[in-house]
Amino acid sequence: MDIGIDLGTASILVYVKGKGIVLQEPSVVAMDRSTGKMLAVGEEARRMIGRTPGNIVAIRPLKEGVIADYSTTEIMLKYFLNKIAHSRIFRPRMMICVPAVITTVEKRAVIEAANAAGARQTYLIEEPIAAAIGAGLDISKPFGSMVVDIGGGTTDIAVMSLGGIVCGESLRVAGDKFDDAIVRFVKKEFNLMIGERSAEEVKINVADVFPESDEDKAVSMEVRGRSLISGLPQNVTITAGQTCEALQEPVEQIVNTIYSVLEKTPPELASDISEKGIVMTGGGSLLKGMDKLICRRTGIPVIIAEEAISAVAIGAGKALENLDILGPNAVFTK
The missing domain is CATH 3.30.420.40 (ATPase, nucleotide binding domain)
Structure with missing residues (x-):
């Protein structure tokens, strides 16, 4: 098997x-x-x-x-x-x-x-190679494809052609750092200590890094934690607008790295990417407003892969079936 x-x-x-x-x-x-x-x-x-x-x-x-x-x-x-x-x-x-x-x-x-x-x-x-394959991109041809894979621990950004990575960067800012940013924000803003799981629920349910209207900013949920003043359990309401502020730093790091990779991309491949768009995979790509923010900042269309969360695993399985097509630098076995 x-x-x-x-x-x-x-x-x-x-x-x-x-x-x-x-x-x-x-x-x-x-x-x-x-x-x-x-x-x-x-x-x-x-x-x-x-x-x-x-x-x-x-x-x-x-x-x-x-x-x-x-x-x-x-x-x-x-x-x-x-x-x-x-x-x-x-x-x-x-x-x-x-x-x-x-x-x-x-x-x-x-x-x-x-x-x-x-x-x-x-x-x-x-x-990024597995994510591209899992998202249905044909990276074996001499045509540029760009993938942004935002996972739990790392974000991988890569431009690929002919089965390998032409240029790319990996940064250790991803889903976990989003959770940490929410925990820090709630602590600073409300004097409330919340756990990892509560922060993750906020990220999934209300977080929005590109709220387009006051109505979007007003979306809220109640979060429970321990008050740092009284030491007792306490509930507070956090809005999408506040999560946008909380997540600004890690999100900016990702957007700036995408910029950096695009600057290093050869002109012909950059032209292919502007035509085809940037493909996003990983759980972090589902963070509300992430695709719109990257599109606004780069001027390039952004597509979230159909199976965003499972694209990397699907790509890994398909790569094993097509070892002969992958470039010599794509697979490590020693």
């Missing part, structure tokens, strides 16, 4: 040839500190974040797109592979996505973790 894996900071998606996306779970593992025993993985473990007693810890083994805790990553991969196929002789070929800017040591850590988890052979592919 051939499988493509989007080994993300926030979640793991697994694509199986002929079946499509078979698994989508948060990349979280709950462990008992005293015994070292695994208690839960995925969605069940995510529900424990911020709610565990002292002896239980919910770990996110990937940070900013790379492995931060090797042994926990191996445990998590093994668990998810067993969930897909219960056979003991299940040893698939794996194509795993990694950020465009990653060291050789970090690449080897991913390959070793995958092999230890049961892979027969492991290939790595850079996220």
Whole structure:
């Protein structure tokens, strides 16, 4: 069996040839500190974040797109592979996505973790290439395509042609930094401490980085947390206009990096991109107003991929089926 894996900071998606996306779970593992025993993985473990007693810890083994805790990553991969196929002789070929800017040591850590988890052979592919393939772009032709993949830990921006990346940048500003920005804003504005999950709910439900009218700015939701003044639970209402202010810094970093990549793009490819548009993938691309803001600032049409969240995993699976078409620099196996 051939499988493509989007080994993300926030979640793991697994694509199986002929079946499509078979698994989508948060990349979280709950462990008992005293015994070292695994208690839960995925969605069940995510529900424990911020709610565990002292002896239980919910770990996110990937940070900013790379492995931060090797042994926990191996445990998590093994668990998810067993969930897909219960056979003991299940040893698939794996194509795993990694950020465009990653060291050789970090690449080897991913390959070793995958092999230890049961892979027969492991290939790595850079996220923007996988995202482009998953979004349905034909990058094998001498024609420029630009992809902006905003994940949980990293944002990868790349211009591709002839199966490889012509120019691009990877920055460690993405969904997690959006959550952090909301937490900081609520703390400063309302003297209220909220958790990661509450910040994520605000980001998904009301956050808007390009509100076009007063009506858009007024969209709101109630968020619960602990008052830093009284120390007691408290509810406050946060509006889309306030989230726009809260998210300004990380969003500006992404937009400025897109600008920087466009400036380095050869003129012929830049012409292709202005005609075809910029394709956005990843969960962060669904942040309300992100596409309109990039379009306004660059003057280039922006298209959000149909399967934005799963595009990277789908692309990884399809890349494994078409290894001969990919450029020599697209896949890392050593």
